[in-house]
Amino acid sequence: MTFPRASLGSWALMLPLLVVILAVVSWPLAYTVGLSFTDAGLVASSGNFVGAQNYLSAMSDRGVRAAFYNTAWFTLVSVSLELVLGVLVGLLLNQEFRGRTLLRAMMILPWALPTVVNAILWRLIYNPEYGALNSALLQLGIIDSYQSWLGRPDSAMMAMVVADVWKNFPIVGLICLAALQSVPRDTQAAAIVDGAGPLARFRFVIWPYLAGPLMIALVLRTIEAFKVFDIIWVMTRGGPANSTRTMSILVYQEAFSFQRAGSGASLALTVTLVIMVLAGAYVSIMRRSALRA
Amino acid sequence: MRHLTTTALAGALAWVAAAAEAETALNALFMSQAAYSEADVRAMTEAYMAEHPDVTVNLEFVPYEGLRDKTLLAQGSGGGYDAVLFDVIWPAEYATNNILLDVSDRITPEMESGVLPGAWSTVEYNGARYGMPWILDTKYLFYNRSMLEQAGIEAPPRTWSELSEQAKAIKDAGIVEFPIVWSWAQAEAVICDYTTLLSAFGGKFLDDQGKPAFTTDGGLQALEYMVQTLEEGISNPNSVEYLEEDVRRVFSNGEAAFALNWTYMYNLANAGDDSAVKGQVGVAPAPGVDGVSELSAMNGSMGLGVTATSQHPDEAWDFVAYITSQPIQNDYAELSLPIWSSSYEDPAVTEGREELIAAASKALAVMYPRPTTPAYNELSTLLQVAIQEALLGVSSPADALANAAASSGL
Amino acid sequence: MERRSLLASVLIYAAALALAVLLLLPILWLFVMSISPAADLTAKPLRWWPETVDLSRYRMLLTWEPNSMGQAFLAALRNSLTVAGLAVGAALVVAVPAAWAVSRNPRLEWSLYALILTYMLPPVALAVPLYLGLARFGLLNSTVGLGIIYLSMLAPFTAWLLKSGFDAIPRDIEASAKLDGARLDQILRILILPLAAPTLATAALFALLLAWDEFFYALLFTSDQRAKTITVAIADVAGGRVADYGQIAAAGVLAALPPLLIGLVMQRAIVAGLTSGGVKG
Structure with a gap:
């Protein structure tokens, strides 16, 4: 042990970090919990205690349910696509071919592009009259007339998902690649000698190395997706007809546009709770896989 | 020595402070x-x-x-x-x-x-x-003079149903695919277009008791009209994601015969360097409805x-x-x-x-107001969604408006 | 290695090409839009490559004149740099001792796990109290105020990254330094930090990317050129009634340039960080 009085000295070293977290995260969180049981306004009033009223009315609200559904749909579809594409791309980049290093370097670009810039870029691409997507698809003969991508409830969320997947599948791919590179070559060779087909090799040789990192990617992306705000704010602000309004957008409207801090807080905590449940699953899975390893 | 420095410093500070004061x-x-x-x-x-x-x-x-x-x-x-x-x-x-x-x-x-x-x-x-x-400002009806001429139309429409007829004629003549373009994105812009129509159809947002009154009569007819123009293919379907500048761009590019927009578009479309319809732009008050109104305008x-x-x-x-x-x-x-x-x-x-x-001079005199209420923003948000639901065919105009009224808490 | 069939090779090269196109095309298009004359961008069908290059938007955005769009844009760049710099610097200051303590005292590891949980909180759950708190201390619309908020986002995971870096430094070195009579802070400053310099740099750049990307808090807590960051500024340009798509694209290119460069430089380190920092957090 480096420290004679291990704990005390260590805690002293951790103090600054703890102070920051207490002041900027724990205190606000506690405050939000308190707010969620009041009918407080944002600036005007401190509000009265209303019990669980905010939570109860949120549960019966059509708009809240729709926003929750939108968030879940966005999360499910975008994260699934990112994982599938990520694994495929990881496998591809693990092959030997010329230009591989360059391609690996390119993979970082979408991830490094600021989220807001990504949203603006895709909004321009989706523009119904002058967007690149319509023009390209028409010139390629895939569509015979220009489409409105962000103006239809059925396609707006999908368009959003595509923009999000484009930005995030490469990082999942890079994580997979790093995992694949840790698969020992002789194990692979042995499997080939044993006559294992590609699928069997994937399942029994590669998968054990891939599962852990993939789980991390899954959970990190799920949490991010569930919190989604920026890309939607810039691309549609929740339209058309609220079809892309997610929980974060809804909370912003409730707390800041409509100035109802109390019910906004209750909605925000509901989102937090859902993410915590996901996070709990994550931690338990991580611990189990750590025990196995 | 130290004393001197202090004095100089204090003096300098005072000078800086004075300079700061003079500057607001x-x-x-x-x-x-x-x-x-x-x-x-x-x-x-x-x-x-x-x-x-x-x-x-x-x-x-x-x-x-x-x-x-x-x-x-x-x-x-x-x-x-x-x-x-x-x-x-x-x-x-x-x-x-x-x-x-x-x-x-x-x-x-x-x-x-x-x-x-x-x-x-x-x-x-x-x-x-x-x-x-x-x-x-108010919303005016802009029209492309040469397109109207091409379709054999002599004067811009005086009523909304005339606008529909003229638009159909222009569409049928193959001059443009979607003759009318609007700003119907989920934003305040769609409320402005809706308000114009609501006033034309003699509707009201709120009755004298402050209760929602847009669910019937003029308020409903206005929305039904909007939906109808989409169904007839005379309104640009992309309108549901457009704000005012999108409307201007489409109109200035010569891809619409009619547009509802603010004052600023007149000069930019009629004389702007980026306009393909220079010198062809006409402007008139937004139309009225037979037996109800001569023209319409919103504040x-x-x-x-x-x-x-x-x-x-x-x-x-x-x-x-x-x-x-x-x-x-x-x-x-x-x-x-x-x-x-x-x-x-x-x-x-x-x-x-x-x-x-x-x-x-005609329109500014009849500008119809949007409701005056401290909770306007919320009411507007509800209406934006209701109108879009109807425009996108998710819900009937009557249901959509009734829903908005019920959720408004008014 | 298995010998590849010709077909497999062809498939691999085709897939690699498709991937390269998919990755680059949108970014390239953003750049092309930013240098295309406005008329090209509203042509039907689109003109994919400009005949004349129009650099006027960049000139406009990069010219500092009082009360101009350039000033607003450059001020936002400056603010982003200030806020990110403050936050990253402070994050390192609080994270280094914490990470070292945990690295040398594994029984404390759970506390970093607990801190990493803050990542699960959606910003909307903290926004109202933070807004009121910043207002109370007069820190709304200030780079310092925003920097403090960012600090709380960056510090936990910076500590994680650093901890894995410190773990790799053998303890014997410290023990012998200790025998020579070195104080705790001397050990840290003279011995550990230089050894952990690569990790430190990685953590700092990573944190910089996160701070540069942040939008939600900046949208709420800043209101003008004194503090508004680049993400909010370009969202304003795009959300407003700017008629020229090229202008929006040019602002996007400029805002994206620093993180893209950082990303390219530290590509390997980012992946390592995501997996090692991510494995545990």
Whole structure:
């Protein structure tokens, strides 16, 4: 042990970090919990205690349910696509071919592009009259007339998902690649000698190395997706007809546009709770896989 | 020696402090839009600062969608802005939350008598005035003269059903695929178009008891009309994701025969370098409905006010008065019509836009207001969604409006 | 290695090409839009490659003149740099001792796990109290105020990254330094930090990317050129009624340039960081 009085000295070293977290995260969180049981306004009033009223009315609200559904749909579809594409791309980049290093370097670009810039870029691409997507698809003969991508409830969320997947599948791919590179070559060779087909090799040789990192990617992306705000704010602000309004957008409207801090807080905590449940699953899975390893 | 240094330091500090005092810094919040454009507002401000060397004005531009939220949030910082631009629909809320200074006493007799009477309603709530009107605006019907000629149409439509007929004729003649373009995105813009139609059909937002009245009669007919034009294929279906600038771009590109838009589009479409329809643009008041109305218009004006937390209310008001003054407004009349009645007799203002001013003189007199309520923003959000649901075929117009009314809590 | 069939090779090269196109095309298009004349961008069908290059938007955005769009844009760039710099610097200052303590005292590891949980909180759950708190201390619309908020986002995971870096430094070195009579802070400053310099740099750049990307808090807590960051500024340009798509694209290119460069430089380190920092957090 480096420290004679291990704990005390260590805690002293951790103090600054703890102070920051207490002041900027724990205190606000506690405050939000308190707010969620009041009918407080944002600036005007401190509000009265209303019990669980905010939570109860949120549960019966059509708009809240729709926003929750939108968030879940966005999360499910975008994260699934990112994982599938990520694994495929990881496998591809693990092959030997010329230009591989360059391609690996390119993979970082979408991830490094600021989220807001990504949203603006895709909004321009989706523009119904002058967007690149319509023009390209028409010139390629895939569509015979220009489409409105962000103006239809059925396609707006999908368009959003595509923009999000484009930005995030490469990082999942890079994580997979790093995992694949840790698969020992002789194990692979042995499997080939044993006559294992590609699928069997994937399942029994590669998968054990891939599962852990993939789980991390899954959970990190799920949490991010569930919190989604920026890309939607810039691309549609929740339209058309609220079809892309997610929980974060809804909370912003409730707390800041409509100035109802109390019910906004209750909605925000509901989102937090859902993410915590996901996070709990994550931690338990991580611990189990750590025990196995 | 040390004493000397201290004295010198104190002297220097005092000097710095004095310099700081002489210089008043104002923060003003505007919106990035086409008229007045950011460049115009910056130029007006430069001119003001040249006349008032002791005042600097820092300008901030946000999109319309952020204007209200920013104003409200900045209040919390105890005086973020000194002067703010506000929409006609916000004085009720701003007054209730004590955002703006009551400037009723600061309005001079010259202002009182010089400004068009209708313009004052932009800044009034409960008998008090919270600023100066600045942008006097309503939605006009723009049309492409040569397209109408091509289709053998002699005059622009006087009623909305005539507009439909003319649009159909233009579509059938194969001149453009979608003759009418609107700003129907989920934003305040769709409410402005809807309000125009609602007033034409003789509808009301709220009844005398403040209860929703848009679910029947004129309010419903307005929405049904909007849906119908989409079904008939005469409205550009992309309208549901368009804001005003998208409408202008489509119209200026010669891809629409009709458009509903603000004053600023006239000059930009008819004389702008990026316009493909230069010299072909006609403008008229928005149409009426047989037996109900001659024409229609909505109040889309904006005002400039001084915030209640401003440390320099006098200087801020002086700046507002300057920006809204007649000479400045006349100079920049190209994209936005002045609030001053005598400006309309000034040839420098009217020349080259006689048609616009003729339309304005009729439309500005009948501008229909959006509801005056502190909770306007929420009501508007509900209506935006309801209208879009109907336009996108998710819900029938009657159901959508009834739903909005039920959720409004009014 | 298995010998590849010709077909497999062809498939691999085709897939690699498709991937390269998919990755680059949108970014390239953003750049092309930013240098295309406005008329090209509203042509039907679109003109994919400009005949004349129009650099006027860049000139406009990069010219500092009082009360101009350039000033607003450059001020936002400056603010982003200030806020990110403050936050990253402070994050390192609080994270280094914490990470070292945990690295040398594994029984404390759970506390870093607990801190990493803060990542699960959606910003909307903290926004109202933070807004009121910042207002109370006069820190709304200030780079310092925003920097403090960002600090709380960056510090926990910076500590994680650093901890794995410190773990790799053998303890014997410290023990012998200790025998020579070195004080705790001397050990950290003279011995550990130089050894952990690569990790430190990685953590700092990573944190910089996160701070540069942040939008939600900046949208709420800043209101003008004194503090508004680049993400909010370009969202304003795009959300407003700017008619020229090229202008929006040019602002996007400029805002994206620093993180893209950082990303390219530290591509390997980012992946390592995501997996090692991510494995545990």
